[in-house]
Amino acid sequence: MAPHRVRVDALAPEMTLGPREARHLHVLRLREGDEVRVFDGRGAEAGATVALLDDLRAVLTLGERLSGTAETPQPVTLAVALLKGDKLADVVRAATELGAARVQLLVTRHADAREIGAQKLLRLRRVAEEASKQSRRAVTPEVLAPVPLTELTWEGQLFVAQPGSTDRLTDRLSWDTPVTVLTGPEGGLADAEVTELIGRGAVAVTLGPRILRAETAPVALLGAIVATGV
């Protein structure tokens, strides 16, 4: 049984958690003296011991630091159009498992939604935090409020899935610079949007000749990346 992973603000010799996390440790039947892991969501992870546990708080003492091994060689950003309903939560959850360092929400021409409420954005951030625990990552991906596609900037390489392209992600991918993968809304990106991205240096890659739903394409693209072993 792998030790329970606890998110903390920062790794410190002694870390105090509030009533909510204390209750959670109770539910997991942890007791004083038990071993856990702590991580700060920015890549630092360490062993820790439950030094004190009551209804109001838990105090953990820092153990050995672990090297974060679950991250890609360069940060991977998923830039994804706003989607209806709970689909973005599913995408954020899977993207976190698949090693994305950042999820940048986008407003595109054929948008399924043009804005996202503060509560919903907060919920996506919680989904990312929960998924990073479950997938044993020390880094929680940032989920960034939407920007119009035309205002998206990126560092390194940007790949956009484009039906009809014959370029293969794995042939074009390099780990010398950061990687961004971009997927559209249910109605797809407009041709003009793809053309404009290519004009700015994006590479259009194939995901085969079938029509993918907007929530499947990002998982498939990130799957192709992690299948290279990162």
Next chain:
Amino acid sequence: MAPHRVRVDALAPEMTLGPREARHLHVLRLREGDEVRVFDGRGAEAGATVALLDDLRAVLTLGERLSGTAETPQPVTLAVALLKGDKLADVVRAATELGAARVQLLVTRHADAREIGAQKLLRLRRVAEEASKQSRRAVTPEVLAPVPLTELTWEGQLFVAQPGSTDRLTDRLSWDTPVTVLTGPEGGLADAEVTELIGRGAVAVTLGPRILRAETAPVALLGAIVATGV
């Protein structure tokens, strides 16, 4: 706007559909004389014209046959452990979009479920049919009732996702023979199960160092396959 795709039992000069599909064509505001597409779920697809449409039936007349271009060069089977709740429906839907020709359900050692009801299996088959329409495939994947993992047989190559493996799917994949990808239940496959599969010729491949949920792994693996352009 792409023409509406209608599933028929077999392509024939004149095809009659029942009240349910007739109502659906009404909802889509189709009228006599409109063009649609027909497909038989086994790879044949053609244009067709609505010759008659009333509340009880629709009659379609066959047009030009289309070559099915949405299939992989060799059939891809997804062999997936039974999962709880509605997760299998999500997996079948995504696998259909990603070109799987067949979904073989499995009973594994750490099983989330050991059997599946007839109604639930029927529902998975409907999900596959609906997803094949939406992804514009002429083939509907078969969804096969569960077999114990030890009784699974396969033709060609079998890839199993295994944390710790350094073999890459894309390095090992060949399109000379059929392909099967296999993923486990929430608790993962038992080491003995993986060892036994490898003994029978399976190749263990990596999906990176993170822990993937049971419903993410098949989508990621199939994503890696379609990213090769098939």
